[in-house]
Structures are given as C-alpha cells and as structure tokens.
Amino acid sequence: MFDVERLIADCRAAHAEDRTHKAVREVLARALAEPRAMLQGLGEPVRAEVRKLYHSPELTILNVVWGAHMTIYPHNHRMWGVIGIYTGREDNIFWRRLPGGRIEAAGAQSLCERDAVPLGPEIIHSVTNPIPRLTGAIHVYGGDFFATERSEWDPETLLEQRCESQSTLRYFDEWNRLHARRSASTT
Numbered sequence: 001m002f003d004v005e006r007l008i009a010d011c012r013a014a015h016a017e018d019r020t021h022k023a024v025r026e027v028l029a030r031a032l033a034e035p036r037a038m039l040q041g042l043g044e045p046v047r048a049e050v051r052k053l054y055h056s057p058e059l060t061i062l063n064v065v066w067g068a069h070m071t072i073y074p075h076n077h078r079m080w081g082v083i084g085i086y087t088g089r090e091d092n093i094f095w096r097r098l099p100g101g102r103i104e105a106a107g108a109q110s111l112c113e114r115d116a117v118p119l120g121p122e123i124i125h126s127v128t129n130p131i132p133r134l135t136g137a138i139h140v141y142g143g144d145f146f147a148t149e150r151s152e153w154d155p156e157t158l159l160e161q162r163c164e165s166q167s168t169l170r171y172f173d174e175w176n177r178l179h180a181r182r183s184a185s186t187t
C-alpha cells in the first residue's frame with residue numbers, strides 16, 4: 001500500500017542523513033518497485049501538471065504529469081534531482097553549453113516505469129513524453145526548486161534566458177488548454 005506522506009517522510013529522513021541524491025534515490029527506487037500501488041496512491045493522472053508534494057529550502061518533491069507527446073524546452077535545475085517514473089515514459093535529451101550562450105545536444109536517456117534516475121546539478125535537459133497517454137513521475141530536488149534562479153533555452157534559437165518557475169507552471173496550463181481545444185475539435 002503506497003502512502004504519499006510516508007514517501008515524503010522517508011525522503012526527508014534520507015536527505016537529513018545524506019545531503020547527496022543517493023539516499024533519496026534509494027527511497028524512490030524502493031517505492032517504485034510497486035508502480036501500480038504508487039499510481040493508486042497518487043491518483044490516476046487526468047491532466048498535465050506540476051503538483052507540489054513537499055517544498056522546503058533544502059528539498060522539493062513534485063508529482064509531474066506530462067501530457068501525451070508533450071515536450072518541454074531545455075532547462076537546468078542548478079541542484080541535484082532524482083526522477084522516478086511510476087507510469088508511462090520520458091525521453092530526456094541532455095545538452096552542453098557552447099560559447100555565446102547556445103547549447104548543443106550531447107546525449108539522451110529513455111526512462112521507463114520503475115526507473116529512478118539521478119540528475120547532476122549541472123545538467124541541462126529537455127523532456128519529451130513519447131507516448132499517446134499521460135506519463136507520471138516523482139521528481140525530487142536537493143534544494144528549493146521554485147526559489148532558485150535557473151535558465152531555460154529558447155527551443156528555436158537554443159539561446160539561454162532566465163527561467164521563471166511560474167512560466168513553467170503556466171506552460172503546463174497552456175498545454176492543457178491547447179490539448180482540450182484539439183480534443184474538442186476532433187470530436
């Protein structure tokens with residue numbers, strides 16, 4: 001039986017013992033051994049969203065739901081992260097900096113249900129949900145995800161710009177509105 005409050009308490013305890021991502025990753029990997037139970041405990045995803053489960057200056061725990069075929073532009077976190085997939089798939093492209101503020105693709109990683117994958121603090125990535133249904137993932141960050149100054153890269157020019165957390169949340173809302181309009185126009 002999955003209990004979200006238990007997961008939050010276990011992540012906080014693990015982080016208090018070990019400030020790196022390692023202990024938190026183990027907690028998340030253990031919880032993901034039963035992804036169906038996690039899905040039931042969190043509730044079946046119904047829309048793209050970023051839901052805060054826990055938030056402090058040292059630790060942020062999010063339930064991130066990607067829309068079908070949704071892609072988010074390259075961005076950084078400037079703190080370690082762990083991504084755990086409890087339903088669906090995520091494809092990550094990793095980018096490296098070039099002189100002049102641009103970036104170039106440097107690698108990729110496909111994440112599947114049950115994966116609990118660490119991301120280093122310097123990582124720049126973009127994320128695609130490659131399947132035609134919602135993907136659900138727990139994201140844990142070793143810091144205050146919403147208060148930290150971060151960057152994003154324009155998806156067309158690949159030039160660096162300031163990332164506002166509120167604009168990321170708006171992106172998910174806009175995606176839902178667009179998706180709802182598309183669904184309405186095809187029925």
Ligand SMILES: [Fe+2]
Nearest residue numbers: 075076077125
């Ligand atoms: Fe990210």
